[in-house]
Amino acid sequence: MCENHKDNKGVFLAQVRYNEPIGDYYYRLSLEFSGKGAASFAKAKPGQFLEIKVNTLSTPAISDIPEHLRDTSRRNVLLRRPFSFVDIQTVDENKTVVDIIYLVTGASTVRMTTLSPQDELSVTGPLGNGFSIDNSKDCVILVAGGVGVPPIEHVANWLVQNRKDVKILAFIGARSKAHLPFASTQRADAKGIEELESIGVETFVTTDDGSFGDSGFVTDRLSKWLSANKIVADKTLILSCGPEPMLKNLSKLAEKSNIDTQVSLERIMACGIGLCQSCAVEVNAESKGQTNNNTETTYKLCCKDGPVFNSKEVIW
Amino acid sequence: MSDISIDFLGLKLKNPVFTASGTCGYIDELSDYMDINSLGGFITKSISIKPRMGNKLPRVAETSCGMINAIGLANIGLDRFVKEKLPIIAEYDVPVFVNLAGETIDDYVRVTEALAEYDSIAGFELNISCPNVKAGGITFGTDPKAIEKITSEVKKATSGKPMIVKLTPTVTDISVTAQAAVNAGADALSLVNTFTAMVIDIETRKPVLANRTGGLSGPAIKPIAVYLVNKVYNEVAKPAGIPIMGLGGIQSASDCIEFMIAGASVVSVGTATFVDPNATQRIAEDLREYCKRKNISKLSSLIGSLE
Ligand SMILES: Cc1cc2nc3c(=O)[nH]c(=O)nc-3n(C[C@H](O)[C@H](O)[C@H](O)COP(=O)(O)OP(=O)(O)OC[C@H]3O[C@@H](n4cnc5c(N)ncnc54)[C@H](O)[C@@H]3O)c2cc1C
Numbered sequence: 001m002c003e004n005h006k007d008n009k010g011v012f013l014a015q016v017r018y019n020e021p022i023g024d025y026y027y028r029l030s031l032e033f034s035g036k037g038a039a040s041f042a043k044a045k046p047g048q049f050l051e052i053k054v055n056t057l058s059t060p061a062i063s064d065i066p067e068h069l070r071d072t073s074r075r076n077v078l079l080r081r082p083f084s085f086v087d088i089q090t091v092d093e094n095k096t097v098v099d100i101i102y103l104v105t106g107a108s109t110v111r112m113t114t115l116s117p118q119d120e121l122s123v124t125g126p127l128g129n130g131f132s133i134d135n136s137k138d139c140v141i142l143v144a145g146g147v148g149v150p151p152i153e154h155v156a157n158w159l160v161q162n163r164k165d166v167k168i169l170a171f172i173g174a175r176s177k178a179h180l181p182f183a184s185t186q187r188a189d190a191k192g193i194e195e196l197e198s199i200g201v202e203t204f205v206t207t208d209d210g211s212f213g214d215s216g217f218v219t220d221r222l223s224k225w226l227s228a229n230k231i232v233a234d235k236t237l238i239l240s241c242g243p244e245p246m247l248k249n250l251s252k253l254a255e256k257s258n259i260d261t262q263v264s265l266e267r268i269m270a271c272g273i274g275l276c277q278s279c280a281v282e283v284n285a286e287s288k289g290q291t292n293n294n295t296e297t298t299y300k301l302c303c304k305d306g307p308v309f310n311s312k313e314v315i316w
Numbered sequence: 317m318s319d320i321s322i323d324f325l326g327l328k329l330k331n332p333v334f335t336a337s338g339t340c341g342y343i344d345e346l347s348d349y350m351d352i353n354s355l356g357g358f359i360t361k362s363i364s365i366k367p368r369m370g371n372k373l374p375r376v377a378e379t380s381c382g383m384i385n386a387i388g389l390a391n392i393g394l395d396r397f398v399k400e401k402l403p404i405i406a407e408y409d410v411p412v413f414v415n416l417a418g419e420t421i422d423d424y425v426r427v428t429e430a431l432a433e434y435d436s437i438a439g440f441e442l443n444i445s446c447p448n449v450k451a452g453g454i455t456f457g458t459d460p461k462a463i464e465k466i467t468s469e470v471k472k473a474t475s476g477k478p479m480i481v482k483l484t485p486t487v488t489d490i491s492v493t494a495q496a497a498v499n500a501g502a503d504a505l506s507l508v509n510t511f512t513a514m515v516i517d518i519e520t521r522k523p524v525l526a527n528r529t530g531g532l533s534g535p536a537i538k539p540i541a542v543y544l545v546n547k548v549y550n551e552v553a554k555p556a557g558i559p560i561m562g563l564g565g566i567q568s569a570s571d572c573i574e575f576m577i578a579g580a581s582v583v584s585v586g587t588a589t590f591v592d593p594n595a596t597q598r599i600a601e602d603l604r605e606y607c608k609r610k611n612i613s614k615l616s617s618l619i620g621s622l623e
């Protein structure tokens with residue numbers, strides 16, 4: 001795994017460009033960085049993340065909070081919150097635009113919905129290590145579930161721009177049509193995921209309830225595809241992000257098919273920058289974690305050593 | 317120009333602000349975010365004789381104005397600390413105190429002996445107040461007899477380097493435990509460590525932390541910590557002529573000043589660094605601003621100045 005680039009990260013002020021809902025559950029927040037922040041985020045890679053300071057944000061009017069979150073969002077928030085990038089655009093030397101997509105799920109994401117253009121936000125980043133795609137691979141299979149989609153959409157665009165030689169496939173799953181975090185699939189007449197298909201990524205969609213794409217789990221869809229199609233396992237790479245049970249199944253499937261797989265994991269993070277040890281990920285001892293104790297397993301830090309891990313090193 | 321330097325344990329500190337153990341790594345983890353040399357002092361994560369993996373997850377949960385943690389003293393252990401971190405510590409121009417943890421007195425003594433010979437280490441902080449480990453930690457810190465024993469044993473191993481004893485607030489009368497530490501040779505007292513606390517998931521009716529309980533830190537505990545610092549200052553530290561390091565929920569220069577008025581000579585900052593990685597440096601800078609605005613020529617004149 002590559003080292004953190006020392007002088008690249010920091011705490012920067014970002015200006016909100018826009019903050020708009022995608023359907024009932026998600027928002028897309030677009031941030032503009034200038035100066036050092038622009039330079040740092042221009043170098044950020046898909047799979048890395050940022051931390052937003054949320055404790056200074058105001059709470060929306062109670063009627064603007066989804067009903068099921070009204071009670072729990074009354075509590076105060078303190079700690080920053082981690083989010084992956086969905087897109088990074090370098091406009092010029094002094095201007096980088098970073099977009100995230102967030103699920104409105106609790107006290108701080110509810111507060112984030114109040115952000116409007118021109119607002120300033122304190123952002124730490126870019127953090128962690130992103131996906132790494134070595135040159136021996138000519139086929140990349142992207143697998144994402146629900147709120148795990150943003151970094152996968154980001155890496156899809158990155159691959160299209162930077163690795164024209166690779167074939168890209170995407171397997172996207174969600175609970176229902178409304179839980180797909182894409183603007184295109186929110187439309188009633190949506191046929192597919194335009195964000196991916198328009199850049200030439202062959203895309204397969206599943207929803208748990210069958211409201212869009214095939215009914216069922218995304219890993220089952222991938223498994224079916226792998227049995228029906230011939231691939232050269234050691235020239236193929238799977239990159240994935242989503243709920244842990246999905247990643248666990250995927251990791252088993254990948255092992256059976258002998259395909260290198262990277263998973264982006266989530267942990268509750270108190271600091272996001274390697275100070276607190278709250279985000280431990282149990283890994284095989286040979287992968288040299290933070291606290292190697294001559295035991296068979298050890299811990300790495302999701303925020304610093306991850307969030308992207310090789311699926312084989314993770315103890316599921 | 318106001319003087320915010322502080323004399324503490326024979327050291328001339330640039331300012332009274334330290335990092336709190338367990339919230340700022342071993343030394344250079346925050347170097348991307350702040351100038352480590354701008355600190356009054358640095359306190360490392362707890363070091364134990366063997367590496368510790370720490371507790372099962374979840375290890376933290378946020379609460380209103382605070383957080384609870386049960387990290388379980390996860391750390392790289394003495395050998396790796398000496399090999400990997402000491403050379404980096406030597407490059408910094410800041411007094412570094414190593415926070416000590418262990419399961420037995422012998423563990424503490426061995427870590428202390430091994431580190432006492434290094435010039436790059438200014439002193440030690442004896443952690444007998446971690447609420448999140450089964451053996452050691454807080455079990456030493458609640459019984460005055462046990463405190464006296466461990467304090468005097470470890471003190472012998474410091475080769476004359478100063479030793480701060482870090483107290484838990486989870487006792488009936490903190491002056492009793494503070495007095496025990498002072499009787500046994502503590503050079504300074506730091507208080508408070510976290511308060512034992514619990515967060516329950518009301519859907520599952522289970523504690524959120526795998527350890528069931530954790531230690532509460534952050535702004536939520538500040539007024540209690542200020543009270544305890546003042547109590548220990550009046551009842552123990554002032555009569556004995558021993559300085560206090562105050563901590564618990566400090567986020568700003570005003571918080572720091574509140575602790576100093578209550579009786580703290582220096583302060584440390586923990587949870588606030590998670591929110592603002594450069595919190596310690598900012599607080600030190602804001603202290604200078606405060607003194608200028610208020611025409612305070614010497615910050616140390618505020619120590620114990622509660623009316
Ligand atoms: C590396 C990383 C990248 C992430 N990227 C994204 C992203 O691109 N888009 C997005 O919507 N979310 C992302 N998350 C999850 C996001 O950080 C949490 O949903 C958010 O912190 C919830 O904050 P809240 O205050 O609204 O909810 P809270 O009130 O804190 O919690 C609501 C629910 O969310 C869960 N939760 C809280 N924090 C986390 C966390 N860090 N990880 C997982 N679950 C959590 C809680 O257990 C609870 O069930 C990412 C998390 C990590 C670790």
Ligand SMILES: Cc1cc2nc3c(=O)[nH]c(=O)nc-3n(C[C@H](O)[C@H](O)[C@H](O)COP(=O)(O)O)c2cc1C
Pocket residue numbers: 276336337338339361362385387389415443446482508509510532533534535537563564565566584585586587588
């Ligand atoms: C995540 C976390 C880890 C901690 N680890 C240690 C530790 O290893 N040793 C120790 O003496 N105190 C430890 N503490 C306690 C802090 O040093 C401090 O006493 C406490 O958090 C109160 O200060 P604060 O409110 O500024 O955080 C830890 C606190 C937190 C939040």
Ligand code: FES
Pocket residue numbers: 268269270271272273274275276277278279280301302303304
């Ligand atoms: S979140 Fe603090 S170490 Fe990873």
